[in-house]
Amino acid sequence: MADKILKKLNIKVWRQNKAADKGRFETYTIENISTGSSFLEMLDILNEKLIIEGQDPIAFDHDCREGICGTCSLFINGRAHGPDTEVTTCQLHMRKFKDGETITIEPWRAKSFPVIKDLVVDRTAFEKILYAGGFISVNTGGVPDANAIPIAYEDAEESMDAASCIGCGACVAACKNSSAMLFVAAKVSHLAKLPQGRVEAKKRARSMVAKMDELGFGGCTNTGACEVECPKSISITNIARLNREYLLARFSE
Amino acid sequence: MSILESKIPEGPLAGKWSRHKENIKVVSPANKRKLEVIVVGTGLGGASAAASLAELGYKVKAFCYQDSPRRAHSIAAQGGINAAKNYQNDNDSVFRLFYDTIKGGDYRSREANVYRLAEVSPNIIDQCVAQGVPFGREYGGLLANRTFGGALVSRTFYARGQTGQQLLIGAYQAMNRQISMGNVEMYSRHEMLDVVIIDGKARGIVARDLVTGKIKRFGAHAVVVATGGYSNVFFLSTNAMGSNGSAAWQCYKKGAFFSNPCFVQIHPTCIPVHGEQQSKLTLMSESLRNDGRVWVPKKKEDAEKIRKGEIGPNDIPEEDRDFYLERRYPSYGNLVPRDVASRAAKERCDAGFGVNPEGKAVYLDFKYSIERLGKNVIKARYGNLFQMYEKITDVDPYKEPMMIYPAIHYTMGGTWVDYNLMTTVPGLYSLGEANFSDHGANRLGASALMQGLADGYFVIPYTIGDYLADEILTPKIDTNTPEFEQVEKAVTERIEKLFNIKGTKPVDYFHKKLGHVMWDYVGMSRNEEGLKKAIQMIREIREEFWKDVKIPGELDNLNPELEKAGRVADFFDIGELIAMDALDRNESCGGHFREESVTDDGEAKRNDEKFTYVSCWEYKGEGQEPVLHKEDLVFENVKLTQRSYK
Ligand SMILES: Cc1cc2nc3c(=O)[nH]c(=O)nc-3n(C[C@H](O)[C@H](O)[C@H](O)COP(=O)(O)OP(=O)(O)OC[C@H]3O[C@@H](n4cnc5c(N)ncnc54)[C@H](O)[C@@H]3O)c2cc1C
Ligand code: SF4
Ligand code: FES
Numbered sequence: 001m002a003d004k005i006l007k008k009l010n011i012k013v014w015r016q017n018k019a020a021d022k023g024r025f026e027t028y029t030i031e032n033i034s035t036g037s038s039f040l041e042m043l044d045i046l047n048e049k050l051i052i053e054g055q056d057p058i059a060f061d062h063d064c065r066e067g068i069c070g071t072c073s074l075f076i077n078g079r080a081h082g083p084d085t086e087v088t089t090c091q092l093h094m095r096k097f098k099d100g101e102t103i104t105i106e107p108w109r110a111k112s113f114p115v116i117k118d119l120v121v122d123r124t125a126f127e128k129i130l131y132a133g134g135f136i137s138v139n140t141g142g143v144p145d146a147n148a149i150p151i152a153y154e155d156a157e158e159s160m161d162a163a164s165c166i167g168c169g170a171c172v173a174a175c176k177n178s179s180a181m182l183f184v185a186a187k188v189s190h191l192a193k194l195p196q197g198r199v200e201a202k203k204r205a206r207s208m209v210a211k212m213d214e215l216g217f218g219g220c221t222n223t224g225a226c227e228v229e230c231p232k233s234i235s236i237t238n239i240a241r242l243n244r245e246y247l248l249a250r251f252s253e
Numbered sequence: 254m255s256i257l258e259s260k261i262p263e264g265p266l267a268g269k270w271s272r273h274k275e276n277i278k279v280v281s282p283a284n285k286r287k288l289e290v291i292v293v294g295t296g297l298g299g300a301s302a303a304a305s306l307a308e309l310g311y312k313v314k315a316f317c318y319q320d321s322p323r324r325a326h327s328i329a330a331q332g333g334i335n336a337a338k339n340y341q342n343d344n345d346s347v348f349r350l351f352y353d354t355i356k357g358g359d360y361r362s363r364e365a366n367v368y369r370l371a372e373v374s375p376n377i378i379d380q381c382v383a384q385g386v387p388f389g390r391e392y393g394g395l396l397a398n399r400t401f402g403g404a405l406v407s408r409t410f411y412a413r414g415q416t417g418q419q420l421l422i423g424a425y426q427a428m429n430r431q432i433s434m435g436n437v438e439m440y441s442r443h444e445m446l447d448v449v450i451i452d453g454k455a456r457g458i459v460a461r462d463l464v465t466g467k468i469k470r471f472g473a474h475a476v477v478v479a480t481g482g483y484s485n486v487f488f489l490s491t492n493a494m495g496s497n498g499s500a501a502w503q504c505y506k507k508g509a510f511f512s513n514p515c516f517v518q519i520h521p522t523c524i525p526v527h528g529e530q531q532s533k534l535t536l537m538s539e540s541l542r543n544d545g546r547v548w549v550p551k552k553k554e555d556a557e558k559i560r561k562g563e564i565g566p567n568d569i570p571e572e573d574r575d576f577y578l579e580r581r582y583p584s585y586g587n588l589v590p591r592d593v594a595s596r597a598a599k600e601r602c603d604a605g606f607g608v609n610p611e612g613k614a615v616y617l618d619f620k621y622s623i624e625r626l627g628k629n630v631i632k633a634r635y636g637n638l639f640q641m642y643e644k645i646t647d648v649d650p651y652k653e654p655m656m657i658y659p660a661i662h663y664t665m666g667g668t669w670v671d672y673n674l675m676t677t678v679p680g681l682y683s684l685g686e687a688n689f690s691d692h693g694a695n696r697l698g699a700s701a702l703m704q705g706l707a708d709g710y711f712v713i714p715y716t717i718g719d720y721l722a723d724e725i726l727t728p729k730i731d732t733n734t735p736e737f738e739q740v741e742k743a744v745t746e747r748i749e750k751l752f753n754i755k756g757t758k759p760v761d762y763f764h765k766k767l768g769h770v771m772w773d774y775v776g777m778s779r780n781e782e783g784l785k786k787a788i789q790m791i792r793e794i795r796e797e798f799w800k801d802v803k804i805p806g807e808l809d810n811l812n813p814e815l816e817k818a819g820r821v822a823d824f825f826d827i828g829e830l831i832a833m834d835a836l837d838r839n840e841s842c843g844g845h846f847r848e849e850s851v852t853d854d855g856e857a858k859r860n861d862e863k864f865t866y867v868s869c870w871e872y873k874g875e876g877q878e879p880v881l882h883k884e885d886l887v888f889e890n891v892k893l894t895q896r897s898y899k
Contacts, residue, residue: 002562003527018810034528038645041532044761051759051805051814059811061320063493065533067641068418069324084644091644116464117811124441127321131433135426136385140305140710141376143383147340150394160387160412163419167323190385197385 003036006094010102011046013058016115019122023115027102035095039082040065040072042094059118067091067231070166073173074119075106080170080229088168088231108173112180112216123169125215126183132211133204134187136197149195159193162186164232171226171234177218182226184208185238188245202252205245257510257869257884260672261365266890267347270369273672274715278722285310288721289729291458291473292316293445293500295428296325297421297702298685299479301709304427307436309714311721314471315428315437316460318444318495318816323425326481326493327705330417331538331638333399333409334702336374341398345406347371352891354700357403357590358665358693359843359859360893361513361867363886365672366690373711374703378410380710384423388412399634401698402539403590409699414538414638420702424709443469444816446744447503448476448681451736455681459740461748463816466809468745470737472730474721475680477713478504479705482664482686484517486824486831487776488768490661491523491536497820498827501668501687509676510869510882512689513666514827515835518696518844519777520662521594524645524655525614534660535645537617538638539698542587544622544631545655547594549606549615551575556606566608566616566654577601585898592695592844592857593898595659599777600855602658609656618654659777663701665692665844666834669869669884673716674708680720684708689867694843751818752808756801760817763798767791767821767828775832780848784836788829795825830870830879837881840864852895861893 009030016023030046037045040062047057063071072089076082082092097103105119113121165186172180188205191197197204213219220239227236262273280288288311292303295317303315317325337350350371355362378396382388389397389411398407412419431437442463449457449470457472483498484490505511522537550556551573558564577597579586589597598615601607608614623631628651632639639650646656668676668683670690675682685705692700774787798821806812841850841857842864850858866883873879 034530036527037530038532041530044532045530048759048761051803052757054805056805057814059813063319063324063495064326064329065494066329066535067644068415069319069326069328069493070321071319071324086640087644091641093644093647095647120811123320127429127439127441130426130429135430136383137430138383138427139308140301140380140427140714143379146338146375146378146382146388147395149382151390152394153390153392156387156390159385160389160419163387163412163422164415166328166418167321190387194385194387196383 003034006033006035006097006099007031008100009033009097011105012102013105013119014107015058015118017117019114019116033094035093037094038065038090039076039092039094040090059120061120062090065090068166070168073108073121073168073170075108075173077104080108080173081231086231086233088166108169110172110178112178113169113172125217126167126169126180128215129180129184129208129211130187133200133207136191137200151194155193159190162189162193162234162238165234166232168231170229170231172217174225174229175218176223176225177221179220180212180217181220181239181242182230182234182236184212185242186234188242189238192241192245201245202249205242206249209246257882258671259363259884261363262672266364266368269365270372277716277719280718280722280725282310284725286312288312288724289314289473290475290477290717291471292477292479293458294325294479294481294685294687295322296327296479296481296685297417297424297705298687298709299477300325300421300424300428301706302477302479302684302713303437304424304431305710305714306717307431313431313437314440314473316440316443316445318442318463320441322428322439322441323422325421326496327421327702328418329493330702331414331536332540333401333411333416333699334377334420335401335408335697335699336378336410336703337371337408338375338378340396341407343406345408349406350374350408353404354691354697355693355891356896357697358695359896360693360861360865360888361516361842361886362691362693364888364890369712370691370704370707373707376711377703377706381420381423384427386412386419386423399540400543400588402542402588402594403697411540414540414635417702420706424706445500445503446819447740448507449737449740450507450678451734454679456730457732457737459737459744464811466807466812468741470732470741472732474724474727474730475682475717477682477684478668478687479684479709480687482667483827484661484664486767486828487661487771488764489526489531489534489772491520491534494533497823499820499823501683502823502827504668504676504678504681504683506872508678508872509681509683510669510871511667511830512669512867512869513694513834514831514870515838515845516665516694516843517661517831518591518663518665519595519659521591521598521659522617522657523660524642525609525611525658535641536660536662537642537655537657539591541617541635541638544634545587545617545619546576546621547578547587547615547617548574548576549601549608553605556608559608560610560612566618575606582898589898590695590697595777596846598659614656614658616654617657619650620654623651663696665689665694665696669867673719674713675716675720682713682717684713694845748808748815748819751802751822752804752815754800754802754804756803758801758803760802760804760814760821763794763802764821764824766794767824770794771828771831775828775835778846778848779835781836784832787832791825791829791832798822798825834868834870837868838864859895
């Protein structure tokens with residue numbers, strides 16, 4: 001589809017120099033953006049302008065720019081990853097915006113994800129949840145042949161659906177309770193759906209949930225906001241599975 | 254002993270690795286606990302190494318510049334990973350994978366290394382399955398395979414179009430387990446800025462904490478660098494924005510030889526460039542060539558009308574489509590190796606048959622396989638890639654062919670290593686894309702993931718012991734020494750120097766300029782005049798950069814522009830060395846195409862008599878010409894033939 005030019009946009013963005021600073025919104029204007037440009041390319045252009053004018057460019061996280069590394073993390077016009085479905089911020093294109101529009105950009109807002117600078121947040125809490133059990137306890141070497149244990153096609157597919165989580169944190173940002181349930185559920189399901197991961201499934205669910213609570217993420221009240229904003233369409237049925245594993249773990253205690 | 258002691262074991266090819274393992278030294282468990290290893294980079298190569306070394310008992314410190322190891326560039330690999338499992342009963346074997354890799358690399362890699370790679374490849378798949386990698390499966394519950402370019406057997410394992418992601422998550426989880434047990438200390442958002450050498454041995458690194466800007470020292474008994482490739486010298490590439498060559502370049506400046514820098518891979522199936530504002534290129538997995546047919550219009554006037562938007566691809570009747578790969582290479586057709594496919598696309602576009610407004614695109618059409626297999630099968634195979642394509646281009650590839658064009662994708666060249674993966678600096682190792690070892694002049698699809706994991710899971714855990722066995726009496730490395738002091742000082746001065754230029758232009762301005770020079774003169778097709786011109790131009794841009802770059806922000810805070818500046822400063826130097834290496838190698842082989850060396854029908858022509866060597870560049874100091882050493886390649890098990898995919 002032919003690209004058009006957006007003549008003028010107002011960019012209202014969260015500025016915060018350091019974690020300890022208070023932070024505020026600033027508004028900038030930017031001109032002549034192609035609708036074929038990505039959202040982050042638009043920010044590149046704005047940053048280039050700011051640098052030349054002697055201002056501090058807007059810090060934002062990004063790396064792969066193709067929707068897979070999970071680094072990019074912007075809250076745009078009130079939505080995690082902006083006004084498109086099944087995309088990360090870096091896959092969002094300017095064709096989703098109108099000429100003259102004011103675009104509001106914020107960082108993920110959650111107690112467990114403190115701001116580092118501007119739009120960059122600290123997601124170490126996700127790592128810590130995974131340290132609590134998001135793995136299968138095998139060492140390198142001494143494992144059976146890959147085809148020794150057949151896995152039903154559907155199980156492998158369901159496991160893969162859950163394993164598609166990119167750890168971006170949009171689910172937490174979208175949730176009014178800042179719950180990390182979808183992220184945790186995705187990991188628990190990914191592994192529990194496979195015979196190799198079944199062995200530790202209950203223990204894994206219990207320790208990851210306990211860690212999540214300890215790190216200050218909120219509880220899940222089933223609003224489903226996470227599923228809507230998840231760029232990888234991780235389904236909330238995974239949360240039901242996590243709850244099941246968790247209950248089983250409690251009963252077997 | 255020459256400085257280039259490759260340490261390739263004697264004897265028949267098939268037994269080299271077993272014999273080597275029998276002969277190298279082993280460290281006892283009690284001593285392993287006292288030995289520290291630094292692993293820089295936690296992509297497939299680094300994460301698998303960090304996890305495996307920690308499991309053995311070594312104390313590991315691992316580093317990455319992203320906020321989590323899970324975000325390393327390896328995550329973006331789409332298509333798959335090769336392994337000689339022969340699950341399909343199609344006559345695959347370790348030897349065949351070895352042979353395909355050597356041939357695909359156009360006979361510019363070491364037989365022994367490549368054979369070992371093929372030999373350990375089946376173990377990788379076993380390991381990944383045990384870790385919970387959800388590979389694609391058949392209905393009977395066994396693993397599925399797909400075919401990839403450059404092979405006649407089906408040996409590629411995949412997890413939808415997200416194979417790199419799933420393999421990396423596997424390695425990351427294994428490493429997380431070691432972190433939770435206290436055996437790996439993970440330093441995310443830390444960038445290595447230099448390696449520290451004491452009495453000729455690598456003993457640590459100096460890194461910048463990217464959040465606080467603090468410069469920190471880290472000591473260890475050995476340093477493993479697995480920091481990926483340097484494709485971003487070209488500005489536009491399929492690599493992640495932060496991918497860089499700096500760590501490898503610092504090793505080079507500290508005495509590690511740099512090999513075959515001119516061997517850069519151009520991937521045939523990327524989404525074409527649009528406009529000047531573009532920041533990176535997106536790959537469409539090579540696996541798509543399994544089910545997509547590549548074509549351009551036969552008639553120039555049709556191509557012109559398409560470029561003007563007067564007609565669309567679906568308006569071109571069957572008989573007016575030129576399936577040029579099938580026409581030129583009937584036996585491999587759409588599955589020719591990457592370099593061949595890329596050049597063929599450029600040839601058609603240069604001849605005026607390109608199909609986007611810029612005339613730099615060809616079609617990859619799924620119409621035929623959708624007719625044959627049905628939309629659902631295609632969706633199951635490539636659903637996420639099709640979605641990605643549509644989100645970027647706003648075109649539905651189920652209805653209209655994709656537009657693709659070649660782009661810089663992977664670097665075969667890198668730090669020289671011996672059979673133990675040790676560089677020319679004792680105690681300094683290089684793994685994954687960062688080293689030069691296994692792919693020669695061209696890498697086959699699905700072999701980078703294999704190599705990264707082979708290096709990390711199955712090679713370094715053995716070979717590092719041979720070196721560390723002699724270090725058991727070396728106490729914990731003290732970082733309060735003049736050597737650390739001096740490196741820290743040099744690193745700090747360089748950062749301050751860059752920061753204080755306070756010129757007028759942002760880093761990207763220079764990076765883009767460098768990228769244009771590299772693509773135009775050191776890209777898909779190279780010649781002497783162009784290469785000389787490129788070297789001159791790179792020097793000029795570098796000079797301008799060091800006078801006029803403008804870095805905003807603060808030194809003691811998160812400062813992405815400062816990070817970028819340091820990386821781009823090194824890209825100039827790497828770019829120059831790529832051009833020098835390309836100038837030296839007056840033959841066409843693999844991804845390196847010299848216009849002076851072609852056959853009568855325009856295909857690449859190797860010159861085995863003169864160039865059957867690995868180029869190994871030695872740094873001689875700032876402003877000095879580097880010295881070229883050559884490691885001659887000896888082929889005892891394969892016959893060198895001119896590659897033919899016809
Ligand atoms: C789009 C795309 C698709 C691909 N598809 C395939 C495929 O289907 N099959 C295949 O086999 N190969 C594929 N490849 C190639 C393959 O993905 C890479 O070659 C491979 O993953 C590289 O792994 P690595 O571990 O060597 O490096 P990377 O994964 O690049 O990791 C580098 C690591 O080094 C760190 N780092 C870098 N510099 C520093 C520094 N100075 N200080 C600290 N840390 C640093 C980074 O943080 C990162 O952790 C693809 C590549 C791309 C670009
Ligand atoms: S579940 Fe979805 S939104 Fe949450 S971290 Fe994973 S990919 Fe992101
Ligand atoms: S930058 Fe990697 S997902 Fe957006």
